[in-house]
Amino acid sequence: MPSDSPRTVHRSERILAFMSLTLVGASLAAILAIIVGTALGAGNDDGFSRGVWPVVIVLPLPGLSLGLALLIALLIVSWSRRSRDNRRSAR
Numbered sequence: 001m002p003s004d005s006p007r008t009v010h011r012s013e014r015i016l017a018f019m020s021l022t023l024v025g026a027s028l029a030a031i032l033a034i035i036v037g038t039a040l041g042a043g044n045d046d047g048f049s050r051g052v053w054p055v056v057i058v059l060p061l062p063g064l065s066l067g068l069a070l071l072i073a074l075l076i077v078s079w080s081r082r083s084r085d086n087r088r089s090a091r
Helices: 011-039 044-049 053-058 060-090
Strands: none
Touching (some): 044 053, 053 060
């Protein structure tokens, strides 16, 4: 039986989704930057150890890990809210 009220996305779900998307996006951009930098010769003569490159090289590991953890947290929050809403509507 469809409900007439529109679904609402709670603030916590929106924040978790944007944080996860931002971390994964920044990590993928860093991986792409490493690939392009290597192709353009930034790794020659120890070029990756200067400037912003150390941050770019390290960013994907914690970024993708935290992005996955935030995605799992988003799923848990969403499932618990939907379960709670279903229990309320069944009464």
